[in-house]
Amino acid sequence: MDWEALWLSVRLGALTVLILLPVAVLAGRWLAVTRVSGKSLIEASLALPIVLPPTVLGLYLLVAFGAGSWVGRLWQELFGHTLVFTFEGLLIASVIVNIPFAVQPIQRAFEAISPDLREAAACCGLSKWRSLWRIELPLAWPGILTGMVLTFAHTLGEFGVVLMVGGSIPGETRTISIAIYDRVQAFDNESAGLMAGVLLLISMVTIALSYLFTHRLGRRHD
């Protein structure tokens, strides 16, 4: 059992959620109410990681993060090391890959809030931030939770992009999914099975908790 890989995956998942939470809430809220032209194009671009094969996305990110790109060179200058095959690189890739998994449920949650409530908040004199904090966020919370759980679970299971951008450096970029693959390649089915079982358990618990919370919130707001 590669505990280091499991810890790395959990850390990657948690950090991805942490970074995406504010971004996805603001983007989801904006997309839910905006009438800007070209909204469909923006939504399509954000959804791209869902339909794009992970290896294709991984390849683009590898090129974009590599020493030949301005992003890679800037990173090298700022931090003294490359972005590819590092945990930071993996984290940035993970954030990009997970955008649709975080944004879409949150956008749907904000869309489900009746415009009357937003307008009532405005007529009550609430500022935009107070309206978001007191009215919209509590009502959109199940969707936000779903987005975060999906992001976390998806990060644990992500394989293609991780392998392309991060490789399999123990303690740096080897996630639990990569570790399982490595063990299977080494005919160590016992370890692979154990790790798969742990991953299954974590996923089950996370998803069950999120359903539990969502139902409880849903009942409260009906």
Next chain:
Amino acid sequence: MTEAKGLTVRIEQEQPIPLDIDLAARPGEILAIVGPSGSGKSTTLRAIAGLDKPQSGHIVCNGATWLDTATGIDLAARQRRVGLVFQSYALFPHLTTLENVLEALQDRPAESRRDEALALLARIRLEGLEDRLPRQLSGGQQQRVAVARALARRPDVLLLDEPFSAVDRVTRQRLQHELAELRHDLPMPVLLVTHDLDEAARLADRICVIHRGRSLQTASPEAVMTRPVSPLVARLVNLRNVFSGSVAGHRADAGVTSLEWQGRTIEAALSDEFKPGEPVTWCIPADSIIVHRRDRPSQGERENPLSGIVREAVRLGETTALVVVVGDDDREPFHLAIPTHVARRNGIEVGAEIGFSIRTEAVHLMPPDPDGAEQSATD
């Protein structure tokens, strides 16, 4: 015509819904905005609240300019002191009754908010329900919370968007009664949007009739319903007895204008703004038509006596609705409502001939019905 107190509204736009609205409401006055579905009532209310921006307009409330498209002033909804009761009530579903009201009190000192909210809830008879969520309240209670929340803002104008449409009849009557009581304490103008003319007549001081985005007449309920400015308004307020005729002449000494209608002479109160020979539309409210009793003459029987054949007699509980044709032309029948027991006692049924009078005083003259007004008013 900016008034220091009260509300004046002038809105014009072509898109998305054509609007041409001109109205004013005084402090403490209930002004009902009445019109069929899609006539622009709610859009007008939303423009006043700052939820929609009209293409061109000018809204002044209590001396403060909320909107002036000419100078680019357009206060956001949260900057306008409006209390808006939504048709759906729009209560915050995750907040209790008390918390819903507290949200509208954010501009008051923190230490007095709770007391103020509790006082408001008590005033609107919601004591004991402070900790309930909206879904735990009845429709009538939800409406009261919405009113309390709107008043908590200490609004300069209270806007009510079909506030009684989502409750049953008994609750509606009770809530209307409560509004009638509450209004005496309300210092601000109240705009009540409704498609229910009876509701408007019961509650409002004045009625503004809107049709296809245009305000057609603003006057007391009595004036709108007995002296509409046009045949279109007459039909919108469901005046059934509207006829086409022409002015035969005036007798200023007797205070009478004579009309020529289907070869008969009808006398109306003096309306010398219409010239002799000029075509006019005239109307008479149903309660100013007096059916003659067969056994003895009725009061006012001499005024415009007419007789006709009953074409329809529909019993609606204690009232019987009659359609009576005078002469050969059945395009312009009279619509009458008489107590069912009177109809029965006098043998008034289909085919019977009845005599009736129309009160000279109540005959109202309007410019002639332009083509299509009849259809457009009722579609």
